[in-house]
Amino acid sequence: NGRHPPKSDENPIVREDLRTGLTAEAIKNDILENLVYVQARIPKIATRNDWYMALAYTVRDRLLERWGMAIESLQQSSRAVCYLSAEFLPGPHLGNAILNLGMYEQTKEATARLGLDLDALISHEGEPGLGNGELGRLAACFLDSLATLEIPTIGYGIRYEFGIFDQEIHDGWQREVTDKWLAFGNPWEIVRPEIAYYVPLGGYTETYYDRLGRFRVRWVPERVVKGIAHDTPIPGYHVENVALLRLWKSEACESFDFQAFNEGDYYGAVEDKVASETISKVLYPNDEPIPGKELRLSQQFFFVSCSLQDMIRVHRLGGGVPATFDRRYAVQLNDTHPAIAVAELMRLLVDKQRIDWERAWEITRNTFSYTNHTLLPEALEKWPLPLFRKVLPRHLEIIFEINRRFLEDVRLTYPGDSERLRRLSLIEEADDRYVRMANLAAVGSHAINGVAALHTDLLKETVMRDFYELYPERFLNVTNGVSPRRWMLLCNPGMSGLITDAVGENWVCNSQDSIAGLESFADDGAFREAWRKVKQGNKMELARHISERTGIVVNPESLFDIQVKRIHEYKRQHLNALHIISLYIRLKRTPSLDVPPRTVIFGGKAAPGYARAKLIIKFINSIADVVNIDPDVADRLKVVFFPDFNVKNGQLIYPAADLSEQISTAGKEASGTGNMKFSLNGALTIGTLDGANVEIREAVGPENFLVFGLTAREVTDLKMRGYRPWESYEQNEELREIIDLVRSGFFSRGDRDLFEPLVNELLSRDEYCLLADYPSYLEAQEKAGKAYLVQGQWLRMSILNVARMGGFSSDRSIREYLDHIWKVDSLKASGSRGNGRP
Numbered sequence: 001n002g003r004h005p006p007k008s009d010e011n012p013i014v015r016e017d018l019r020t021g022l023t024a025e026a027i028k029n030d031i032l033e034n035l036v037y038v039q040a041r042i043p044k045i046a047t048r049n050d051w052y053m054a055l056a057y058t059v060r061d062r063l064l065e066r067w068g069m070a071i072e073s074l075q076q077s078s079r080a081v082c083y084l085s086a087e088f089l090p091g092p093h094l095g096n097a098i099l100n101l102g103m104y105e106q107t108k109e110a111t112a113r114l115g116l117d118l119d120a121l122i123s124h125e126g127e128p129g130l131g132n133g134e135l136g137r138l139a140a141c142f143l144d145s146l147a148t149l150e151i152p153t154i155g156y157g158i159r160y161e162f163g164i165f166d167q168e169i170h171d172g173w174q175r176e177v178t179d180k181w182l183a184f185g186n187p188w189e190i191v192r193p194e195i196a197y198y199v200p201l202g203g204y205t206e207t208y209y210d211r212l213g214r215f216r217v218r219w220v221p222e223r224v225v226k227g228i229a230h231d232t233p234i235p236g237y238h239v240e241n242v243a244l245l246r247l248w249k250s251e252a253c254e255s256f257d258f259q260a261f262n263e264g265d266y267y268g269a270v271e272d273k274v275a276s277e278t279i280s281k282v283l284y285p286n287d288e289p290i291p292g293k294e295l296r297l298s299q300q301f302f303f304v305s306c307s308l309q310d311m312i313r314v315h316r317l318g319g320g321v322p323a324t325f326d327r328r329y330a331v332q333l334n335d336t337h338p339a340i341a342v343a344e345l346m347r348l349l350v351d352k353q354r355i356d357w358e359r360a361w362e363i364t365r366n367t368f369s370y371t372n373h374t375l376l377p378e379a380l381e382k383w384p385l386p387l388f389r390k391v392l393p394r395h396l397e398i399i400f401e402i403n404r405r406f407l408e409d410v411r412l413t414y415p416g417d418s419e420r421l422r423r424l425s426l427i428e429e430a431d432d433r434y435v436r437m438a439n440l441a442a443v444g445s446h447a448i449n450g451v452a453a454l455h456t457d458l459l460k461e462t463v464m465r466d467f468y469e470l471y472p473e474r475f476l477n478v479t480n481g482v483s484p485r486r487w488m489l490l491c492n493p494g495m496s497g498l499i500t501d502a503v504g505e506n507w508v509c510n511s512q513d514s515i516a517g518l519e520s521f522a523d524d525g526a527f528r529e530a531w532r533k534v535k536q537g538n539k540m541e542l543a544r545h546i547s548e549r550t551g552i553v554v555n556p557e558s559l560f561d562i563q564v565k566r567i568h569e570y571k572r573q574h575l576n577a578l579h580i581i582s583l584y585i586r587l588k589r590t591p592s593l594d595v596p597p598r599t600v601i602f603g604g605k606a607a608p609g610y611a612r613a614k615l616i617i618k619f620i621n622s623i624a625d626v627v628n629i630d631p632d633v634a635d636r637l638k639v640v641f642f643p644d645f646n647v648k649n650g651q652l653i654y655p656a657a658d659l660s661e662q663i664s665t666a667g668k669e670a671s672g673t674g675n676m677k678f679s680l681n682g683a684l685t686i687g688t689l690d691g692a693n694v695e696i697r698e699a700v701g702p703e704n705f706l707v708f709g710l711t712a713r714e715v716t717d718l719k720m721r722g723y724r725p726w727e728s729y730e731q732n733e734e735l736r737e738i739i740d741l742v743r744s745g746f747f748s749r750g751d752r753d754l755f756e757p758l759v760n761e762l763l764s765r766d767e768y769c770l771l772a773d774y775p776s777y778l779e780a781q782e783k784a785g786k787a788y789l790v791q792g793q794w795l796r797m798s799i800l801n802v803a804r805m806g807g808f809s810s811d812r813s814i815r816e817y818l819d820h821i822w823k824v825d826s827l828k829a830s831g832s833r834g835n836g837r838p
């Protein structure tokens with residue numbers, strides 16, 4: 001924007017060095033310039049949003065300086081990682097960018113000189129809710145680590161106009177509110193109208209012989225939409241590298257049909273525009289169960305096709321040819337949502353690049369690797385054949401051919417084993433026929449990983465057993481991780497300061513080794529006291545927000561017992577609720593009960609169509625309404641449902657927790673990532689041996705983890721033997737008392753039917769074994785209460801939890817993906833810093 005005199009034709013806006021733009025004075029001037037020249041406001045009348053935007057542009061400009069170089073090196077680098085994900089939850093950008101650029105102090109000073117409060121501007125920012133939960137956030141943590149490890153990286157996804165809904169609670173019920181994240185514009189993205197691709201949809205195919213007499217297939221689409229790139233730089237921590245998040249927005253090829261307009265068909269004139277823009281309009285708000293909707297399949301194909309076309313163009317720009325595509329790119333499929341990529345790359349290589357099938361298939365398999373994130377049968381995507389043919393007729397043909405060749409190989413390996421063939425086939429031949437996306441991803445990938453050790457073992461034993469027996473060498477585990485930048489340094493500066501004072505600042509990037517040094521401070525009384533003060537401060541901050549948003553006044557001295565995650569029966573928020581009722585009854589019956597005051601805090605969205613999950617939210621709020629006004633337990637027990645749980649609120653909640661609830665039915669939670677964020681912020685975990693809980697318990701030590709419940713094997717055995725949950729009700733007096741209290745309408749203003757669906761499920765099938773685990777859960781909760789009363793011990797365990805959790809950094813996960821799957825060198829290692837732009 002010509003505000004900085006150009007230094008050279010090559011790099012017109014590069015400053016002497018990147019430090020100069022980071023002085024408080026330079027930042028202050030740039031904020032003022034952006035306020036006037038970008039926000040078109042003068043300070044006297046500027047609103048908080050104007051100052052926020054001016055600051056955001058000022059920080060973004062410092063990102064763009066690094067971006068220029070990163071894009072060049074991306075261009076020059078011999079190999080790059082491309083992360084295909086239908087969901088990304090980057091969270092608010094400002095605080096994280098200021099931290100990663102190492103400009104917090106200077107920006108604090110600069111804003112102070114302008115009479116502004118930096119923290120207030122940081123908390124003014126909303127967030128791009130382009131994901132449902134952990135899967136989307138994991139993708140964002142991975143981009144942060146890839147940028148920090150200076151790996152040439154492009155994250156590809158969808159720029160939904162409306163992200164995950166905002167959650168309001170009315171009379172205890174969830175109400176979904178449209179997420180208008182773009183209402184005030186988005187200073188963090190760069191629109192790239194010149195980077196656009198055409199994506200065909202529907203129609204039919206026809207065959208012909210080309211002028212060289214070769215047999216060819218032509219796809220005659222019913223309609224074509226255009227995908228426009230929207231780029232967001234993702235800064236690495238204290239490195240000059242940024243990763244590229246490239247999200248696609250769908251538009252009409254012709255946004256206005258003048259002919260139709262002239263004929264007075266005004267809707268017709270914009271019909272194509274409306275239809276095309278619908279593709280990237282809204283995120284499907286389901287965390288696991290998937291809607292077999294045509295729009296969802298179109299969304300998945302749309303962003304995959306744009307991304308692969310973009311990769312081929314960037315490869316060509318660097319002098320590459322499609323035949324070496326697999327050497328240039330390591331492409332990760334984040335669950336099956338982008339699995340259509342296997343067939344789309346085959347179409348682009350065979351139909352467009354005229355590469356023969358065998359070579360194209362080799363390139364395809366070498367390029368892709370697939371991460372499975374769930375074992376839940378209802379979450380494994382499969383598309384009805386008629387719908388698939390309607391949207392993607394050419395891809396169905398390609399999938400049939402992939403399947404024909406694949407099953408031929410299987411027959412050779414397992415002659416006569418038709419059952420195995422039926423299970424492995426990409427096409428499910430039941431009453432209706434389906435395309436199995438997990439099978440397509442597995443056949444088309446050279447590596448398949450689960451997201452926690454237990455999950456990967458269960459994957460090999462159950463859902464993907466046949467593929468494991470066929471391709472054992474392709475399977476490996478890469479346990480999830482979280483970014484220590486956002487989930488420690490940014491959200492918990494108090495604790496981070498103590499850690500840095502104790503072990504130096506290396507832990508932020510090399511957390512595994514350096515943070516372990518904290519262990520030697522676990523018995524240091526002064527350090528423990530400082531640790532307690534920080535946690536107390538975080539709890540008071542959360543208490544303030546709880547009071548503001550719910551009107552509930554909680555005691556910051558109480559044990560903050562927190563469960564925040566999507567609402568789902570397998571995550572068993574209602575088991576937590578049964579414990580609250582038990583504690584409530586015990587406190588009413590025995591006021592002298594020797595337990596610490598407790599505040600139980602919930603948070604999490606329910607998929608709009610998931611009635612049982614929405615009833616669980618109502619159940620929790622109904623219990624809260626009774627408990628929170630009961631003078632008998634006034635200062636002993638409080639229950640809170642914190643509305644609109646998202647990345648931003650997570651940054652407020654994780655640092656304030658004493659107890660982290662990770663209580664899913666063993667074998668159901670693939671990994672969990674909230675469990676890592678809580679533990680890394682000094683909370684103790686009460687949890688089952690499920691997902692990454694198993695590895696967290698091994699790392700922190702069984703004595704610093706409150707384990708309970710059936711193991712995954714025991715759950716399976718119990719189901720095999722025939723589980724009769726009503727017997728738990730009959731045999732456990734306390735359990736019977738609380739179930740009967742719920743049935744009496746005690747928590748529902750006398751309405752005995754309201755929670756009947758919950759109670760019936762528990763007493764009949766109890767699919768997720770709540771009643772079976774209830775007794776040991778209560779024991780573990782009692783143990784937690786007793787442990788919390790011995791503050792010294794509790795603080796020791798809290799410090800040890802953080803000291804031993806270094807391995808759950810997303811940097812460790814990414815290093816494993818690099819070493820075992822992607823084989824991509826960092827820019828530093830490959831020394832590639834070149835020219836040109838993708």
Ligand SMILES: [N-]=[N+]=N[C@]1([C@H](N)O)O[C@H](CO)[C@@H](O)[C@H](O)[C@H]1O
Nearest residue numbers: 134135373451669670671672673
């Ligand atoms: N889809 N999906 N799967 C999940 C989560 N719901 O997003 O992926 C997460 C990220 O791998 C896992 O931590 C979590 O256990 C699993 O349920």
